[in-house]
Amino acid sequence: MTSPAAQDALDHFLTHTATLAGASENTILAYRRDITGYLAFMTLHKGAQQGIGPLMQISVPDMRSWMAFERGDGLSARSLARKLSAVKSFYRWLADREGFDPTAVLSTRAPKFQTKLPRPLAEDAAKAVIDTVEVQAREDWVGARDTAVVTLLYGCGLRISEALGLTGEDVPLPTSLRIVGKGGKERVVPVIDAAREAVEAYLRLCPVEISADMALFRGVRGGPLGARAVQKVMEQTRMQLGLPATATPHAMRHSFATHLLTAGGDLRAIQELLGHASLSTTQAYTQVDTARLMEVYNKAHPKA
Template structure:
């Protein structure tokens, strides 16, 4: 069945809602793009389900059965429980906004529950695995400055808890690093991140070998042609390192950020501080690391206890 075209009035309403989400709810560009896809999928389903393009006025007739039919259709397409829960959350947010704007009573449709799913725990590297990975990367490329660059980037992920996009977004103007960096993360949120001497030294070693100067208006981390280093290059470096060391596929660059949080927590760091260092908007996002630490403690218990 060919999807019905989105009605112009609905396209305008969707664009307006996304603007409101970005401006008032501090949504990142990535989240706004995901929400747009979620709503387009929902509105396309409604068009086929009812035989006519959805409009803000027609949404007044939405019922629980429509929402359940949408969920069933998405599951039939292979959408997992977690992705479906996020999609339904975006749809409900939009429906609440449209009901306020249009005066609809959508309480029946909004009462539909999202599917339950078990949130997967981050899989950090152990401290020894992280150190060994960085040591290998530091000598793992035939070109010394490239090896030093890759090691410096990964050190910022593990030593400072940066996202890969945050590390690669640094410019020459950020160098030399002060005792703490101001990082702009998701949703434009800024945070202060302490810089360990070992991280500063790793970046300094890279810059000593780099064929390009750290110009204020140029990227700090360069690709081999001088442009800003791409995340895919760092991913490839990590793939090579984990293959050489026999690490699992979960040993990605982002796993080093998970490792930063988990190792801090294991050393006695409190969740509020770790939340600030990671730039999480909600403490509930950071609390997932308590599950990681608990899992480690239970593994040690079962391995060491006489009755384990």
């Protein structure tokens, strides 16, 4: 059980992270879950509730014990690295507030894991998805809606949450959109003609009169369209086209980035278009591009 003092500190840290750092609701929930689990382990490990004083005295062996416990409980290296990152963020804030040396925690190394590369679609497959997604719908307006959403994901590199976050105030779509992405980070995204035309086609058929403060994309029952509905129609589309399970809505965004890079796009410009905080995140696409080139090369020049 977490001590009242530790719980109070955690609540203040989460408030700070949400308001000043602009973290998303999902990030805050994950931080609360991960740090609470860490505090619960230390209570059991030390045999007493961990107030602020004991938390300031956590040692390297204590950290190793926690990580060994998590790994022994079946946690993957990637998930443990995420939990450790949350704990370190908490300790940086706590050390700044309480004035102690958090080196024992901050020096703990995250377990190594293989970074998963994005799995983009080939250009013809991405275009086939856009052409096919509408036939999954029973009503014309729903088909036009799904086409518009998927076109925004691929044509503008939007996250699904960003596409579904558009409102009536955003239409007619301008030549560029100001998008607020993860962590409140803003970016300007050019809007291609195909995306504007797809949204206009949807609006002409949509039975709901969309006011400025309403979500642009509507569900069949009239409420805002949810991400699960888009994921479901992508599942149906990829099965019809014989595409792999990696052909998800987010794969359309990956495809946008990879195809821009293949066409000679500048990596830094693509970073800005995607809203990545770090260039290292965008650099994963160079690995995808290289992997594809090697695959083509190996097929053309098989080893004897």
